[in-house]
Amino acid sequence: MKHLKFLVIVVCFLFGQNLIGQTFDGQVLDVQQNPIEGAYIFNQDTKSYSISDSSGYFRIGETGVGDSLRIGALGHEKLNILLTSGSVEGNLPFILNESALALKEVVITPNINALNVISKIDLMAQPVGSSQEILEKVPGLVIGQHAGGGKAEQLFLRGFDIDHGTDISISVDNMPVNMVSHAHGQGYSDLHFVIPETIENIDFDKGPYTAGKGNFATAGYVDFNTKNRLDGSSVQFEYGDFGWNRSLGLFDLLSKKRESAYLAAELLQFDGPFESSQNFSRINVFGKYTAQFMPKSQFSASVSYFRSTWDASGQIPQRAVDAGLISRFGAIDDTEGGQTSRFNINTSLKQQLNDSSFIETNAYWTHYDFNLFSNFTFFLEDPENGDQIQQKESRNLFGLNTVFHKTHSQDGLGLATKLGGGFRTDLVNGNELSSTLNREAILRRIQLGDVTETNLYGFFEAKMRLNKFTLVPGLRLDYFDFGYQDLLQEFTETQNRNGSVLSPKLSLLYDNNPNLQFFLKSGVGFHSNDSRVSALRQSQEVLPKAYGLDIGTIFKPTPNGLLNAALWYLKSEQELVYVGDAGIVEPSGRSERFGLDLGFRQQIFPWLYLHSDLTYTHARSIDEPEGSNYIPLAPDFTASGGVTLGNGSKLTAGLQYRYLDNRPANEDNSIIAPGYFVMDMNANYELGKGLLASLSIQNLFNTEWNETQFATVSQLANEATPVEEIHFTPGTPFFLKAGIRYTF
Template sequence: MGRFVPGITTALLVLTSPAAFAATDDAADTASNTVDDVLVTAARRDLIGAAATSSQGVVVKEELELLPAYRVGQMLETVPGLVVTSHSGEGKANQYLLRGFNLDHGTDMATSVDGMPVNMRTHAHGQGYTDLNFVIPELARGIGYTKGPYFAAQGDFSAVGSIQMAYLDQLPAQVALTAGTLGYQRAFAAGATALGAGQLMAGGELVHYDGPWDHPDNLRKGNAVLRYSQGARADGFSVTAMYYRGLWNATTDQPERAIAQGLIGRYGTLDPTDGGQARRMSLSGTFAMPVDAGWLAGGEVTANAYVINNQLTLWNNFTHFLDNPVQGDQHAQDENRMVAGGAISYSRPLNLLGLDHEVVAGLDTRFDDVHVDLRATRARVAYAQLSNDNVQETGGGAYVQATSHWTPWLRTVVGMREDYLAATDHGSNAGVVAARLFQPKGSAIATLWQGTEVYLSAGRGFHSDDVRGASQGNAPLLAKADGEEVGIRSTILPNLTATLTAFQMDFVSELTYDADVGQTEAGRPSRRRGVELNTTYNPFSWLEFYGSVAFSHARYTDSDPAGSFIPDAPKLIGSLGIYLRDLGPWSGGVEYRYFGAHPLVEDNSVHSAGSQEWNLTANYTLQSGLRFGIGLYNVFDSKDDAADYYYTDRLKGEPAEGVGDLHAHPLEPRSVRFTVAQSF
């Protein structure tokens, strides 16, 4: 399945360095880049001797293609224990849940695409906002993932987890057309050609989607990618330009009493003018080369740089007539952002005192210049300015990590990282703030016997907080998180791999979603303890079963009389996948996803029952490259909710203080999509 290129110093560095993740290759690139000793492995399984923890790994392109993803963000559900859902319009960033964390739109899961960070600081809607609508699924090479603050190369937002997605350098010319129920249409085309000493690849998609909503989403989305690359991943470069534009309506979470009173139906909305628009443009580059001369000889340098422009407006009316009984409470969250940054790392194997070591050292930096404001609106027409901020954030991190092999059965991974962030707000929350954070990290790995390893890890990570809160003294600029875990990975049984991990995470300040204002804010200190089990079983070359389940106990750790339960933190998250590949012309996948009951308020007096759903895809490919595909989503037509919250709002005629109520966004009903594709 996955392909590891030996030009990267070690598989460990591949898994922990964002720039080095690109070593997971695929058949298209292997055909063009001469690699004599590519090792084909099942990426989730063959990490014995390479991984630093039991909960990191690689997802290769084939697994991304077989997963029945309803929306592009659900590609990430190939990461064990990660559930991706939505509580508003399709053009908005998804909701992410992992290890008992409701990560809202990406608060503590650092995500990057070809080295470009996706998480946005000091965002109009939510800190760490992670919108993957600009990703074209067919162009994704694969995913590298980590969990916990144990990896020196990972910085802001990575305390709970990190995801590094890489793009292909080339692929066969192809077109695909998809149409389905609920007003879904998609057209995709891509291809590559030789240009000079390299390859020029281009791809694009157009998407339309209405959904089941009484007021259709009418999502209109366009993506375009142009990429030029030369050389191999371990010795070459790429330059990529991306453009994304999206327009949509949104049905947000609605109060249950409005449905019970017959004011709206299950798929209705009290404010049909909610919605959004987004535009993203980026230019990025990656570079890698071995060093053959001087005192750095024997090592490898990788680097990347990027510049991104993001524009977004979200119109949301969560509380209806609570604050303004005449005009209503719809507001527009606007931002116009420029991001520039990059990273460089050097890795090298060493032999000191008769022991083998691998050392990696690196730097990364990022600058955000963002204008963010909040306006009171009615039917998307502004009538009052509520806040207006111009924020500049400059930050960077430096790290070093050493892997030492003490005996044939014992190795350690020890690292340290220092991050610095300074920010200035000119506007409604004017102020200057700065902070730095030292983060030690370490793991010890013992091979009990062939095919079985035990891991013991501890480390510190962080997320940055919204400058608008930090400048007013309401939040630490860098909120640290300390984690510990112990795990085991075993491939002792034929064709079966299992990992079992027990973890604990302590946050000095939990980022929580405040539905009243539609934003995340720095909250109380918290702790999570839990256990995660992942298994992969390949009884035949054409069949794979994959399962993941995580149990967690989440509580605030202060003595606030409001209660110690963390709202929206699920006790249980699980998934089951069945992949069918190369069974003659047939391929496909089945996925079951589940997140369990969880509290909606701190005293647990109101809670959600959770959600579950089955999805599947099936493909039939002719020798000519013509493929017919079908996707069936929410197979058993579950009536569960994709997301729910408890907060106070006010409908017309209700008391001025409003009514506390459960607000829900339902799962989409059963739907089907048909695809016809041709590769040339």
């Protein structure tokens, strides 16, 4: 009993140190009255400091009348304030004006995910101009498109060929993008419904270390947040090679101090460099309304609609190109293609309960349709009609997320907690795989069924600050109910299976000063298996886990420089392999990966900004013998980066590069997927009176490269036996686009 009393006294002493003395509460906003998260508040007299939360609120200790505060945030001018009795009693908000990018404003603290600062810096230096560029803002994430923008991109991160999203969780305004038990692959994530100019910031982390992230968050997660308001209305037109044309309108419908609303609309058409035109067309509409009903309550509602249609030349065999049967931009079956659409409604409410707690809730509903025609093997299965397949589904998806935040002391020190929970339900009608001919006749239905899948979850996460150390424990519990009804069988009932998974997390941060942080992260994550696998194959694991460990640092060696490095390890209980000719996912054995991530950002002059990210990964299957344990298409070395000129001036320009090394395309490394180095360029010039001209060049040096590639067994019409080799989609050649934007 004495020991218990002593422990209580010690804990109270440690957490009570910051409760001694005066405290000051405030809020940091931008000129549009939007909260600024991650702003630093520094008392120049007592040297105490604090960081604003997602609502812009902060509490700083050892602060009172007569003290001088310095307030700053990335992309905003610093504000120096002398506290008076009126400002202390009135609790007035502090308004920060916007400014050009300045790395010296970055402060490294345990209160925010320091890696998010990197993406915010990159987004300010080089705003995104296409849906594909959105994901490329995540350091170390490599993408590849093999349907000209029609399908979701193929993703690579930390030695994973993630396919279209199996091992990365992606969301927009807390609404999930990943589609469970999708007709084309588990975790399928089509982000093309997002208009890139509406993106405000990107939240991401690598590894399974965040308790608030569940399904698919093994290699990492990416959250995109859209703007609450626009700075003004604008229209934009782009034209380019290969029939590229894009029209964009951003319309500020309502701009009051406590209310805002805007509408964004995009129309994109593109033929592509292929001999058979892609006939790609996409329409996007997004509207958002935001209001503060009370000083500490914010409500948002958004509605969006997206639709794409396209033709495709598919993945072509290298031997057909080498033999001169087709060119690199030709096709074996040019009747591939498809259409997809997505309609979203998303509402959110953020309520400040008191000075130390707030709650965030969002509810969403999505209606989604998908219809894809592919031919991976040509005439292997059906020498007469060919091997074209159709993958199709119609889905309703709805869910709810709620997180309660509580700060138990001031200055960002002491204890802060999160308690969250929610659910997601997917109702999929007609999840179909069929053999087809010329996208017209159905020759044979291979699979046809309805999927029901529900995920219930709850989590807890805490940040305990003890001097320069911050301990971040977390625990997450997920429950899944999988259901599948096979409609090809007579008198069948829905097959059900359920399962649960407990995911503990524990991280330790050490902050020597506001310019240096060391971290040690550990955690367990998971991805769910396809309902067709989970419900029908009762012996298979339904929620395979991944075990991760990161050790690294992020620091500022100079006021205008930022470096980050991490050594990491990740072990997966089970891989999910997509089998193209069968159109399903199959579970395989265990795997392990370890590697090194390096990144740097340097603002040499106010108008010159450099950045680069390098990754090295060693990825192998655990249960296979040496030499046959390679993981197909797992990248071992990637690099990306660039330079930006003219920060904040009339003329801005940039060069960006990306590099993907050669990598094994099959398990014994006998087939190699060739790597590539590609460089892009962009420039913008303010003509005055709200006019901005833009120019961009993809593949500046006209490099011959393969954007996506697979080791596939196929058979051509004139071949007697099948052949396994690289099948690829060629990367875009030199591609010039020009545009003009008018802001009013």
